[in-house]
Amino acid sequence: xxxxxxxxxxxxxxxxxxxxxxxxxxxxxxxxxxxxxxxxxxxxxxxxxxxxxxxxxxxxxxxxxxxxxxxxxxxxxxxxxxxxxxxxxxxxxxxxxxxxxxxxxxxxxxxxxx
Amino acid sequence: xxxxxxxxxxxxxxxxxxxxxxxxxxxxxxxxxxxxxxxxxxxxxxxxxxxxxxxxxxxxxxxxxxxxxxxxxxxxxxxxxxxxxxxxxxxxxxxxxxxxxxxxxxxxxxxxxxx
Numbered sequence: 001x002x003x004x005x006x007x008x009x010x011x012x013x014x015x016x017x018x019x020x021x022x023x024x025x026x027x028x029x030x031x032x033x034x035x036x037x038x039x040x041x042x043x044x045x046x047x048x049x050x051x052x053x054x055x056x057x058x059x060x061x062x063x064x065x066x067x068x069x070x071x072x073x074x075x076x077x078x079x080x081x082x083x084x085x086x087x088x089x090x091x092x093x094x095x096x097x098x099x100x101x102x103x104x105x106x107x108x109x110x111x112x113x114x
Numbered sequence: 115x116x117x118x119x120x121x122x123x124x125x126x127x128x129x130x131x132x133x134x135x136x137x138x139x140x141x142x143x144x145x146x147x148x149x150x151x152x153x154x155x156x157x158x159x160x161x162x163x164x165x166x167x168x169x170x171x172x173x174x175x176x177x178x179x180x181x182x183x184x185x186x187x188x189x190x191x192x193x194x195x196x197x198x199x200x201x202x203x204x205x206x207x208x209x210x211x212x213x214x215x216x217x218x219x220x221x222x223x224x225x226x227x228x229x
Contacts (some may be wrong), residue, residue: 034217043118043205043222044157051215089157100145100162100170102218106155 002027002094006105013080014113021075021108023090028068031099035064035075036089038107044089048075052095080112116140118221120206126227127196135191135224137206146189147207147218148181150174157205163189196228 003026032051036044048057048064056065063076087109091102119138148160161171180192207218
C-alpha cells in the first residue's frame, strides 16, 4: 500500500530564505506526483505536476524535483515571502489499478515570518 | 480562469440524515473525483467517475455513499445515513484527461458537520 510522508510537519523561516520541502513515498510505481498548496480552511491549489518520466518542473519561484527510484520529491521555494505561508501537500498517482486516485501526504505547514 | 465550484460551503446535519453535496466541475473536464479530509488528517480519496460510471472507489466509499452526474454540469455525492465520523471537509475535483497524465483541479470544499 502506497504511503506518502512529509517531514517535518511544520516549518518557520524568515522572509527571503530559500527553502526545500521534502516528500517521500514507499512505492516507486507511480505515474506522476503533484504538489498542492492549501490555505487554512480552503481547497487545494495545484502547484506543479511531475510525470514519472520527468526529473523536475518549474513555475516561477517554485521548482519540484522527482527521484522515482528513491521515492523522493522536493519542492524548492526561492526567496520566500509571507504570502507563501500555507500547508504544502504532495500526492502521487499509482501506476497500478485504475490510476485515478491521488494518495496524499499530511502536508508541511510553512510559516514565513516578515 | 475556470474553476471547480462546490455548494454548500458548510452543511450541518443530524446523524442518520441524508445529505447531498454538489459540485460543478470545470466545463470541458471528463473525469471527476471526491476526496475528504477529516480535521487534522490526510486528504483521502473516495471515488472517481468517468463516462457516467464509477472507475475506482476506496474502502471508505461503502453502500452509504453514491455519486451521480444528474445533468451536463453537476456532480453530486450523496451520503444516505450520515454518521458522526462522516464529519469532514469534502472536496470535489476534476481533470480534463486521465489522472495518470493530467492535473486534478480541486474545489473549495464543503465542510460537513454531523451532530
